[in-house]
Amino acid sequence: MKILTANRLTDGEAVWFAADGTWAETIDAAETVGDKADEARLEAIGKAAYDNNEVVDVNLIDVSLVDGAIQPLRLREVIRAAGPSNRHDLGKQARPAAGAA
Numbered sequence: 001m002k003i004l005t006a007n008r009l010t011d012g013e014a015v016w017f018a019a020d021g022t023w024a025e026t027i028d029a030a031e032t033v034g035d036k037a038d039e040a041r042l043e044a045i046g047k048a049a050y051d052n053n054e055v056v057d058v059n060l061i062d063v064s065l066v067d068g069a070i071q072p073l074r075l076r077e078v079i080r081a082a083g084p085s086n087r088h089d090l091g092k093q094a095r096p097a098a099g100a101a
Contacts, residue, residue: 003030003063003070004042005077006055014080015055017045023055027070027081032063 004017005027015023016030024030033039039060046058062073072078 001032001034001063001065002039002042002060003027003032004046004058005030005061005080006046006049006058009053009056017042023049027072030063030070032065032070 006015006017006023007013008015008023013025015025016027018024018029019031031042033042042060046055046060049055050058061077063070063077064073065071072081
């Protein structure tokens, strides 16, 4: 299973492509795909957003669903989803609506 992630160009915020066609600030809103055709569709969306100067560092990343929650498989992506690992009072993890990433 994969999702599309990037950094928003205007402020550097880590974002994930959502099923509603927007770039969401939380990983739980990300659209998950499981086949090559949908992966190619997400890659095309990411390329278009990059070409339009909306996002940078566009990547498809591997995730799994754990009790219905999206969990990145790589540590780098876990940190991007939550915030700094040494300061839990900063980043997405410090926001009131933040889930456990």
